[in-house]
Amino acid sequence: MKIPEAGVEVVPAVPPAGRRERKRQQVRDLLYAAALHLFVAQGYEATTMDQIAETADVARATVFNHFSQKVGFLEEWGARRRARVNEILGPQHAEDLPVGDLLRRYLKEMADLNVASRAETAVLMDASARYGRLLQDPSLEIELARIVEQGQQAREIRADVDCEQAGQLLAACYFTTVLRWIREEPAPFDLHQRLVRALDIILLGLLVREAA
Numbered sequence: 001m002k003i004p005e006a007g008v009e010v011v012p013a014v015p016p017a018g019r020r021e022r023k024r025q026q027v028r029d030l031l032y033a034a035a036l037h038l039f040v041a042q043g044y045e046a047t048t049m050d051q052i053a054e055t056a057d058v059a060r061a062t063v064f065n066h067f068s069q070k071v072g073f074l075e076e077w078g079a080r081r082r083a084r085v086n087e088i089l090g091p092q093h094a095e096d097l098p099v100g101d102l103l104r105r106y107l108k109e110m111a112d113l114n115v116a117s118r119a120e121t122a123v124l125m126d127a128s129a130r131y132g133r134l135l136q137d138p139s140l141e142i143e144l145a146r147i148v149e150q151g152q153q154a155r156e157i158r159a160d161v162d163c164e165q166a167g168q169l170l171a172a173c174y175f176t177t178v179l180r181w182i183r184e185e186p187a188p189f190d191l192h193q194r195l196v197r198a199l200d201i202i203l204l205g206l207l208v209r210e211a212a
Contacts, residue, residue, distance in 0.1 A: 028066045030056045032080075035073040040120050044070075044127035074132040077124050082143060085109040099151025100203055106147065107174060107195045114178060115191055122182040129179060140174065141167040173198050 034056035038047040049070060053060045067073055088109050089095075094102055114121040128134040145167025151157040157166075177198060181191050 024066075027058065027062065031058070031063055031066055032073065032076055035067075035070075036077070036120065036124070039073070039123050039127065044074075044123060044131065071132050074124060074128045075137070078128065078134075078137065078139065081110065081113055082140060084113065086143075095150065099147060099154065099156045100199075102147055102150075103144070103170070103199055103203070104196060106144070107199060108192060110174065111191045111195055114181070118182070118187065121178070125175075125178055125182055129175075134175060135172065138168075141171040143167075144170040169202060170199070173202065 031052060035047070035052045038051055038055060047070070049063050049067075050060055053063045056063070067076070085106060089105060094105050097105065114125075125134070141164070145163045148157055148161065148166040148170075149163040152159065152161060152163060157163075174195065177194055178191070181187055181189065181194070
């Protein structure tokens with residue numbers, strides 16, 4: 001699904017099995033596409049739920065049936081991005097990679113999505129930080145903590161590392177890096193390179209290791 005004026009590419013969610021559920025998901029995808037189009041075209045704050053309903057050509061009540069608040073579109077955007085990364089990595093059996101490589105691949109795919117849709121990322125990420133729960137939502141932390149735990153079980157991560165806290169640190173690093181990246185036009189630095197370097201600092205630490 002694409003709304004050409006804003007250049008916003010919307011990847012529909014995986015359709016549910018039942019007919020009623022599929023139709024409901026189609027409406028949700030339509031509303032989501034309309035909202036992203038308006039957010040990019042005129043800004044998040046300036047967009048109203050009435051405008052989203054008008055753009056999607058549905059009743060105002062239909063919007064609220066799917067998204068009770070405008071901030072719900074921001075949460076949906078983040079959820080679909082994470083789902084897209086997992087969808088990309090799944091067939092490649094990325095879970096078999098060493099934990100450091102898996103974390104690099106995960107952040108690379110997230111960075112690819114941001115770079116490919118910089119205008120969308122700039123509006124939606126900024127709005128998520130201002131009006132949403134960007135740094136409070138644990139969803140990305142949980143994804144990254146799961147990878148860290150997987151590495152811990154493979155004895156690639158120290159046993160005394162708190163996986164939950166590591167996930168929080170990695171997620172915070174990702175968000176603050178992207179927020180800095182979208183603040184200027186053109187982009188002030190290479191997002192892929194900055195994320196990889198930050199990840200290396202986290203994985204390797206700051207202190208020089210003494211020779212055994």
